Amino acid sequence: MIEAKAVQSTYFTDHCSMPFCKGCGHTHVLRKLNDALAKLNIPPSKVSLVTDIGCIGLADALFETPHTVHTTHGRSTAFATGIELADAVLSDSKLKTIVLIGDGGAMIGLLHLVNAALLNVDVTVLLCNNFLFGMTGGQHSAFSPLDFLTPTTPEGNIIPPVDMCRVMIDARAEFVARKLATDRDLTEVIQDAIQHPGFALVEIVELCTEHGTAKNELTGNALRNIIEQQGQEFGILCNTQSRGEFGVVYSNKYPRERAFTSPQKDDGIVPVYDSKLKQPVGIIIAGSAGERVQSAARKFCEAAIRCGIHCTQKNDNPVTQGSGFSLSEIILSPKEIYYTGIEHPDAIIIVSDDGLLELHEKGAFERLTSTTTIIMDAGLPKPHTQANIVEYNFRKEFGGSKAALKALELYVKQSGVFPLDAFLPPAD
Numbered sequence: 369m370i371e372a373k374a375v376q377s378t379y380f381t382d383h384c385s386m387p388f389c390k391g392c393g394h395t396h397v398l399r400k401l402n403d404a405l406a407k408l409n410i411p412p413s414k415v416s417l418v419t420d421i422g423c424i425g426l427a428d429a430l431f432e433t434p435h436t437v438h439t440t441h442g443r444s445t446a447f448a449t450g451i452e453l454a455d456a457v458l459s460d461s462k463l464k465t466i467v468l469i470g471d472g473g474a475m476i477g478l479l480h481l482v483n484a485a486l487l488n489v490d491v492t493v494l495l496c497n498n499f500l501f502g503m504t505g506g507q508h509s510a511f512s513p514l515d516f517l518t519p520t521t522p523e524g525n526i527i528p529p530v531d532m533c534r535v536m537i538d539a540r541a542e543f544v545a546r547k548l549a550t551d552r553d554l555t556e557v558i559q560d561a562i563q564h565p566g567f568a569l570v571e572i573v574e575l576c577t578e579h580g581t582a583k584n585e586l587t588g589n590a591l592r593n594i595i596e597q598q599g600q601e602f603g604i605l606c607n608t609q610s611r612g613e614f615g616v617v618y619s620n621k622y623p624r625e626r627a628f629t630s631p632q633k634d635d636g637i638v639p640v641y642d643s644k645l646k647q648p649v650g651i652i653i654a655g656s657a658g659e660r661v662q663s664a665a666r667k668f669c670e671a672a673i674r675c676g677i678h679c680t681q682k683n684d685n686p687v688t689q690g691s692g693f694s695l696s697e698i699i700l701s702p703k704e705i706y707y708t709g710i711e712h713p714d715a716i717i718i719v720s721d722d723g724l725l726e727l728h729e730k731g732a733f734e735r736l737t738s739t740t741t742i743i744m745d746a747g748l749p750k751p752h753t754q755a756n757i758v759e760y761n762f763r764k765e766f767g768g769s770k771a772a773l774k775a776l777e778l779y780v781k782q783s784g785v786f787p788l789d790a791f792l793p794p795a796d
C-alpha cells in the first residue's frame with residue numbers, strides 16, 4: 369500500500385513515458401488528469417483507475433496508484449460501479465474511482481454508462497472521443513462525424529454521430545461536460561468532475577494522429593467546428609446535485625450492521641431441533657411444473673435449517689416454467705457446503721412422468737449404484753438401474769399437487785435425516 373504524501377506533485381510512475389503516437393490527444397488528457405489529482409492532492413492510495421481496451425487503456429500502467437483495473441472492452445464503467453459500491457458499503461475509505469474510456473468502448477458499454485448515471489454512483493468517467501477505434505486500425509465508431517473518412521467508411525460516414533452528453537443528461541447524470549483535450553481549463557473541469565458527489569462524465573474531444581488526421585482535415589479549429597456543426601456544445605453542460613450519491617443512499621437504507629447480520633436471523637428460521645446427520649446427503653426430487661415440486665423442496669430445506677443442518681437447493685425447469693418437468697437438487701450437510709453439485713445422489717424422488725423423462729434424458733439412472741434409493745410413484749414405469757426402488761401411490765392418494773410434499777415426508781420418515789416434527793405440513 370502506498371502511503372499518502374503531504375503534497376503530491378505527480379501521480380505518474382517514476383520514469384513514466386507516454387506510449388502514444390506523437391500528437392495523440394491521450395497524452396494531453398493524462399497530463400491534465402495528473403494535474404487535477406495533484407491540485408486536489410488526493411493520496412494515490414485513494415484513487416482507483418479503471419480502463420478497458422483501446423489506446424487509452426494503456427494509461428493504468430502509467431499512474432502511481434495501487435488500484436488499477438484493466439477490464440474487457442467497454443465494461444470499465446460497470447467494474448468502476450462495482451468498485452465504488454463495494455467501497456461505499458463495505459469500507460470507510462472513500463476511493464475516487466475514475467474511468468478512462470474511448471469512444472469505441474463507450475458505445476460498446478453504453479448500458480453501463482446509462483446505468484451508472486441512473487444510479488448516480490460516485491464514478492468519474494473521462495470519455496476520450498477521437499471519433500474512431502484507434503488501436504484496431506482506425507475504424508469508424510458511433511461518434512464519427514458525418515462524412516468522416518476511415519478504413520470502414522472510405523467514402524465518408526453516412527450515420528449521424530451519437531451525442532453522448534445528451535444521452536447522459538437524459539439518463540439523469542448531474543455532472544456532464546464536453547471539452548477539447550487542448551483546452552486550457554480541462555484540468556479544472558476534471559477537478560470539478562472528480563469532486564462532484566455522484567456520477568460525472570467529461571467527453572474530451574481529441575485527435576488520433578495516426579488514423580484521424582491521415583484522411584481528414586483536422587487542423588486548426590476543425591475539432592471544435594465539427595462538434596458545433598453537429599449541434600453539440602462545449603463546456604459544463606450540467607452541474608446539479610438534486611439527489612444523493614448512490615453509495616450514501618444505499619448505506620442509509622441498508623446500514624452496514626444489517627448487511628453483516630446472520631442470514632439465519634434475517635430469514636427468521638431459528639434452529640430448534642437436533643439432527644443426528646453425520647455426513648452430507650444429496651437428494652434429487654423430480655416432478656411436473658405447476659405441481660409444487662420446488663416449493664415442497666423449499667419446505668424440506670427450511671425444515672432442515674430448523675434442525676441446524678446446512679442446506680442448498682438448486683432448481684431446474686424448462687424456460688416455459690408452467691409446463692414440462694420441475695426439479696430440485698438438495699444437499700443437506702452437518703458442515704458448510706462449498707460445492708452444490710450432486711455426483712452420486714443418496715436419494716432420487718420421482719413423482720410424475722415429466723420428472724422421470726427428464727432424469728432419463730439426463731442419463732441419471734445409468735450412473736446409479738445400490739447406494740441410491742429411488743422413491744417413485746407406483747404409477748410410473750420403473751427405470752433400469754442398480755439403485756433400490758421403493759414405490760408408493762403418491763398421486764393416487766394425495767393428487768399431483770401434494771405428491772412431492774408427501775414423497776419428501778416419506779423420505780424423512782425412512783431416512784431419519786431430521787425429526788419429522790421439523791417438516792411442517794403446508795397450511796392449505
Ligand code: SF4
Binds near residue numbers: 387390391502579
Ligand atoms: S493510434 Fe491514435 S489513439 Fe492510438 S495512440 Fe496512436 S494516435 Fe493515439
Ligand SMILES: [Mg+2]
Binds near residue numbers: 470472496499500509
Ligand atoms: Mg477512439
